[in-house]
Every structure is written in structure tokens, then in C-alpha cells.
Amino acid sequence: MDAADTKAADTRAADTKAADTKARLDALRALMRERGLDALLIPRADEYLGEYIPAHNERLRWVSGFAGSAGVVAVLAEAAAIFVDGRYTVQVAQQVDAACFEFLHLVNDPHLDWLVERLPAGSRVGCDPRLHTLQWYREARDRLDRAGLELVADTDNLVDACWEGRPDPVVREALLLPEQYSGESSVDKRQRIAGLLRQSEVDAALVFAPDAVSWLLNIRGTDVPLLPVLQSFALLGADGTLTLFVDPRRLPEGFARHAGEGVSVAAEHEFAVHAAAWKGRRILADPAQANAWTLLTLEAAGARLVAGTDPVLLPKACKNEREIAGARRAHLRDAVAEIRFLAWLDAEVEAGYLHDEAELADQLYTFRAAGEHFHGGSFDTISAAGANAAMCHYNHLNASQPGRLAMDSMYLLDSGAQYIDGTTDITRTIAIGNPGTEQRRLFTLVLKGHIALDQARFPRGTTGTHLDALARQFLWQAGFDYDHGTGHGVGSFLSVHEAPQRISKGWNGVALQPGMIVSNEPGYYRDGEFGIRCENLVVVRELEGDFEIPVLGFEALTLVPFDLRLVEPDLLGASERAWLDSYHQHVLDTVGPLLDEAERQWLVRATRPLGN
Incomplete structure (x- = not known):
């Protein structure tokens, strides 16, 4: 994706309260009546159930x-509600018309319970089975059935039928990822995973997640903002x-030629025809990941579904030496851009220029690009x-107006980039x-926790939850x-939020x-x-x-100094001081030679040993 693509992704399909929400709900309700819903x-x-979805599938928006990344809307004949999690309680009130929607919590106020409380027995609840996992579909069907309600699956999506001016899907040719970056051919990957299938005594596996397919075939897409998957x-x-x-x-x-022997291609709408060939055969599939329509189609064709984790996920998460070398190169490149930005920002603040959040994000993008x-x-x-x-x-981009830097405050910048040889994600908190x-x-208490996790030594079998x-x-x-996980997996020129590994209080087995590449945050x-x-x-x-x-441990890939102006040295122990000084010296030695003289002098000051 080039700069224009990402810029378009940042501003995609932004419908606000000013839009005629009521007219859209009226159109939906009219069609619901026609369908008996x-x-x-x-x-x-969307049908791929990924974190990022293209503009033409932003149905909830x-x-x-x-415009948030998670939520559910429930529409009834005389009422509607939107369910979001705790990250979006402020945003939903800013963007959604309270005269049309009730605002509820996605976890504390389950949308199925809300429906059961409001619908009389015999009511029919519509859903598009392409937009839900099979696990959700079965649980929802059972929950509604106990209340005398019927879940109606319909792939002829009602929103699509009402959406005038719906954007056309972006269709661009994908990128073939050379083996110099992937480190393993598609043929070898497929044979490796096929061996796992034979051990599991199944005939095939549904590889549903686009990032898993992209990894398996050494191909990357350009159609989805921020996520280079096919x-x-x-x-x-x-x-x-x-x-x-x-x-x-x-x-x-x-x-x-790139994929090698043994790969055939079919259009997605032909899946039902191909599913018939698997009648009576055992197919491994993850009901918590794959959409209901795909698995129900296989089931209807007579395939025997075997519930299990996608066998591609774990091999994909464990990067080979070629991918790790690429990640190091990508992070070095990224560090140059980030450090140039931080040096520029300090100079701007010193000169009295207190930029707004959008200007700052754009400037960092320019350095990266x-x-x-x-x-x-x-x-x-x-x-x-x-306070933002x-x-x-x-x-x-979702605020009515971007915030502006203020003196004697802090600025939090969490950003990342996709490079052909790796994916980056870094957060720095900066003194203004x-x-x-x-x-x-x-800040020092948070940094102490970061250092403790970085220094962890642990035996095989240890999970992120243990740490x-x-x-x-x-x-x-x-x-x-803090109310979020401490670390997520990161792909190799793939998803910045990669399963299955995670560091969090919630159990991850x-x-x-x-x-494996994970964040420490x-x-x-x-x-x-x-x-x-x-x-x-x-x-x-x-x-x-x-x-x-x-014994396993962590090697830091990110090469950017922490802001020493926010550190209280007296709160750090001797080993923590030594870690910080060592990390900063490594940053200076590695990135310094790639900067111009003014930027290098800024880095010298930013990485000075504590106490000096």
C-alpha cells in the first residue's frame, strides 16, 4: 500500500451523526418487513472476520x-441499539445519534439477551452467516430457540440491498513474496502442514484466515487497508x-509458478460446488474462527467437520531465521524514521510550535514513507x-477535532508500519x-514493568499468561x-495483531x-x-x-530510546538502570550511524547514561 492508500484508509467512509441515520434505519425496517424479520x-x-475490513463492507458504520473496530447493531421494528466495548464508550456517544440508538456495553449487556427481553415468542431474527463464526451461530441459535425465537440465516445481506452509493470493492493484483523474505517455499510449507494433517487423521483442513492463506502461499494483498493479505x-x-x-x-x-505444483484456483462463489467433493471426508476446521456459511456449506455437502485449531497458525507465528533477519532490518529502518520524528518534535516544541495530533501523525508517516x-x-x-x-x-480521525499538544503534558504515540521484510509496532510516551x-x-512504574518482562527467563511450555x-x-x-493485554503476536509483513500467542491476564494456553514475535507494552x-x-x-x-x-528469553527488535525526561532514576534499581543504559547504548551504536549529524547529536542526548 502506498501513502495515498493509507491516507484513504484513515478517512474511509466516515458517516457521522449528521448523516440521515433515521432514513437508513427506515429503509432497513421496510426490507425487514418484506422478509418477515x-x-x-x-x-x-465482513466475510473474512478480520480486524480490518474494506470500505465496501463497513456495514455497521x-x-x-x-467508526470503531468492534461492535454490533441490533435493529427492531421500533427500536435499535448499538453494543460496543469499554474502549469506545466516549466515541460511540460522539458518532452515533442517540435519538436512533440505545448505547449498551458489548460484554455487560449481551445483544442476544437484549433481543430476548424485547421480542415476543415466534419472532424471527435475521443475520448474515458470512459475518459470524460457526460457534457464535450455533450458540445464538440455541439461545434464541430457548426463548421461542428463530435465527434466520440469509446471505442476501439487507444492508447491502439498502446501501445507495456503496463503494465498489477494491480489486488489485497481489504481491508475490520472494523466498529471500519468506525463507521457505510454498510447496515446503504446504507439505509441512500436510504432515500435521496426516498425524491428526484428517483428509483436509479449512485454512480460513486470509493471513494464514497469504503466509502459506507466500503472497501478500493490497486490497485491505493496513493489512497486506490476500x-x-x-x-x-x-x-x-x-x-x-x-x-x-x-x-x-x-x-x-510462484506457488508451485498442487495449487488450484476457484472463485469464492463456487465453493458450494467444490464442497461436494468432500462428502464423507474429515475436514479440520475452527468453529471459533471460520465463518458459519463456509462450515455450514461443507456440512450440507456431507463433509465430516472435525473441530480444531487452524494448523497454519502456530507454524506461521514461529518465524524462521530469514523472517527474523527481515524483522531486524525493518525495525532498524523504522527506528531511523521514529528517531528523526522525535528529534524534529523536540525542535518544534522548543521553537514554540505545538502541533495537533493529525499533523504529528502525518509527519511521522512522511519520515517512514x-x-x-x-x-x-x-x-x-x-x-x-x-487527556486523549x-x-x-x-x-x-474519529474525534470532532484533533487535540493539540500543550506544555507540561505528555504525548502518547503508538504507531507501526508494514515493510516487505517485516511489520513494526512501537509506542513511546513523550514529555512536552x-x-x-x-x-x-x-511512567517509571510502567517502564519498570517493561524492563521486568524484557528480562524474563522462562522454560519451554511457559505461556504469555504466566509472564x-x-x-x-x-x-x-x-x-x-491497566485494562488491556501486555502483549500480542505480530506477523511477518502480515497482521500486526497475530494469533495464537498473547501476553495477558486472560488465559492463553x-x-x-x-x-514468535510479541509486543511488550x-x-x-x-x-x-x-x-x-x-x-x-x-x-x-x-x-x-x-x-x-x-531456557527462553526475549530479544528486543525495537531500537528507539525511552524518554529519560519522564524517568525518576531513584525509583529504578541497579539492574534496571543497567538495562536502560545498555539498551540505549545499543540504540545509539546501531541507529546513530544512519542519522545526519543533528539527529545523531539528539540521539546522543536522548540515550545518555542515567545520572549524567
Whole structure:
């Protein structure tokens, strides 16, 4: 994706309360009456169930004006509600017309319960089975059935039928990823996964997630903002053959040669015809990941579904040495851009220029775009000044007006990029003037947690949940916490939020393994005042040493200094000081030679040893 694509992604299809929400609801309700539906569920999803969706599938935004990344709308004949999680309670009130929608919490006020309370027995609830997992579909069907309600599956989406001026899908040729970046051919990957299928005694697996398909075929897409995946799904046989279901227009010349023998291509609308060939055969599929329509189609064709995790996810998460080398190069390139931005920002503040959040995000983008192999952002930049940073998933594009820097405050910048050789994600909290003692104390507690997690040493079999408390311990001791995970997986020129590994309080049973890339990002947020987050990406490595058992640890990929103006040195122990000095010296030694003289002198000051 080029700069224009990402810029378009930042401003895509922004319908606000000023839009004629009532007219859209009226159109939907008229069509519901024609179809004999008493309620309609509209999730923020498309048929691939990914985090990022293209403009033509932003159905929830079209009907409500809400631009967040998660939510559900329920429409009844005389009422409607929008359900969002705690990240979006402020945003939903700003963007959605309260005269048309009731605002409810996605977790605390389940939308199915809301429907059951309001609909009489015999009512029919419509949904598009392409936009929900099979697990959700079955649970919803059972929940509604117990209340005497019927769940009606209809792939002829009602929103699409009402959406005048709906954007056309963007269809561009995908990119063939050379083996110099992937480190393994598609043929070898498919044979490796096929071996796992034979061990599991299944005939095939549904590879549903587009990033899994993209990894398996060494191909990257350009149709979805911020996510370089080929929109597709596939059936992988236990013999290594694969049928790819995709719009053929997305496949570039040379794809067949690139993918190797054993790959056939079919249009997605032909899936039902191909499903018939699997009658009576065992197909591994994840009901919590794949959409209901795909699995119900296989079931209707007589296939025997075997519930299980997509076998591609774990091999994809464990990067090979070629991918890890690429990640190091991408992070070095990214560090140059970030450090240039930080040096520029300090000079601007010193000169009295207090920019707004949008100007700052654009400037960082410009520095990144000048780097080699840049393919756009990896997510919407969180450029948050002052109190806006208290919303941990704040997006200045969704605010009525971007916030502006203020003296004696903090600025939180969480951003990342896609490069052909790696994906980056970094957060730095930056002093604007002198934020004060309390902010410095809390920043230092967050940084102590970051350092503790970075220094963790752990045996094989350890999960991210086992390690999560290391990052929170100093905040907990002071009576504080943060309401998000400490770390997520990151792909290789793929999704910046990659399954299955995770570091969080909530249980994750996937053990951390060598080659996995995860974020280390503890934080603290004080509502209405400020937010703090310290984030690096790290790769899991097996450590050398005189150990009785194999021991794993983290290697930092991110190479950008933490703001020493926010550190209270007296709150750091000797080992923490040594870690920070060592990290900063490594940043200076590695990135310094790539900067101009003024930028290098800024970096020298930013990485000075503590106490000097």
C-alpha cells in the first residue's frame, strides 16, 4: 500500500451523526418487513472476520455512523441499539445519534439477551452467516430457540440491498513474496502442514484466515487497508494440494509458478460446488474462527467437520531465521524514521510550535514513507495529546477535532508500519515540557514493568499468561493497573495483531516458542488526564548458557530510546538502570550511524547514561 492508500484508509467512509441515520434505519425496517424479520443483527465484520475490513463492507458504520473496530447493531421494528466495548464508550456517544440508538456495553449487556427481553415468542431474527463464526451461530441459535425465537440465516445481506452509493470493492493484483523474505517455499510449507494433517487423521483442513492463506502461499494483498493479505480462504489436503478460493483478478501473472505444483484456483462463489467433493471426508476446521456459511456449506455437502485449531497458525507465528533477519532490518529502518520524528518534535516544541495530533501523525508517516520497502501503516496511528491518551485505543480521525499538544503534558504515540521484510509496532510516551512528578512516577512504574518482562527467563511450555504479572507488578504494588493485554503476536509483513500467542491476564494456553514475535507494552491511563504506554516488539529466542533445562528469553527488535525526561532514576534499581543504559547504548551504536549529524547529536542526548 502506498501513502495515498493509507491516507484513504484513515478517512474511509466516515458517516457521522449528521448523516440521515433515521432514513437508513427506515429503509432497513421496510426490507425487514418484506422478509418477515422482526430483528436484524449487524456486526462490525465482513466475510473474512478480520480486524480490518474494506470500505465496501463497513456495514455497521453505514447504518450507525460508528467508526470503531468492534461492535454490533441490533435493529427492531421500533427500536435499535448499538453494543460496543469499554474502549469506545466516549466515541460511540460522539458518532452515533442517540435519538436512533440505545448505547449498551458489548460484554455487560449481551445483544442476544437484549433481543430476548424485547421480542415476543415466534419472532424471527435475521443475520448474515458470512459475518459470524460457526460457534457464535450455533450458540445464538440455541439461545434464541430457548426463548421461542428463530435465527434466520440469509446471505442476501439487507444492508447491502439498502446501501445507495456503496463503494465498489477494491480489486488489485497481489504481491508475490520472494523466498529471500519468506525463507521457505510454498510447496515446503504446504507439505509441512500436510504432515500435521496426516498425524491428526484428517483428509483436509479449512485454512480460513486470509493471513494464514497469504503466509502459506507466500503472497501478500493490497486490497485491505493496513493489512497486506490476500482476501481468500483455502482447503488444504493431507497430500499437500490446495484449492484457493479467491477472486481470480487478484492473482498476478506468475502466481502458479510462484506457488508451485498442487495449487488450484476457484472463485469464492463456487465453493458450494467444490464442497461436494468432500462428502464423507474429515475436514479440520475452527468453529471459533471460520465463518458459519463456509462450515455450514461443507456440512450440507456431507463433509465430516472435525473441530480444531487452524494448523497454519502456530507454524506461521514461529518465524524462521530469514523472517527474523527481515524483522531486524525493518525495525532498524523504522527506528531511523521514529528517531528523526522525535528529534524534529523536540525542535518544534522548543521553537514554540505545538502541533495537533493529525499533523504529528502525518509527519511521522512522511519520515517512514521515505524508507526502503515501505508499504504503509500497520494500524491506525494512535496520536494522543494529553487527556486523549487516557483512551488507550484513541484515534484522532474519529474525534470532532484533533487535540493539540500543550506544555507540561505528555504525548502518547503508538504507531507501526508494514515493510516487505517485516511489520513494526512501537509506542513511546513523550514529555512536552515538564509533565510533573506524578506523571514521571507513573511512567517509571510502567517502564519498570517493561524492563521486568524484557528480562524474563522462562522454560519451554511457559505461556504469555504466566509472564503477564511481571509487567504489572510495580503498578499493582502502588495500587494501579491497566485494562488491556501486555502483549500480542505480530506477523511477518502480515497482521500486526497475530494469533495464537498473547501476553495477558486472560488465559492463553499457547506456549511461547522460539521465533514468535510479541509486543511488550504495559501502560497506565488516568481518565481525563493522561495515558502512558511503553512498547517494544521482541522475538522469543532460546538462550545459551549453563542451564539444566532449555531456557527462553526475549530479544528486543525495537531500537528507539525511552524518554529519560519522564524517568525518576531513584525509583529504578541497579539492574534496571543497567538495562536502560545498555539498551540505549545499543540504540545509539546501531541507529546513530544512519542519522545526519543533528539527529545523531539528539540521539546522543536522548540515550545518555542515567545520572549524567
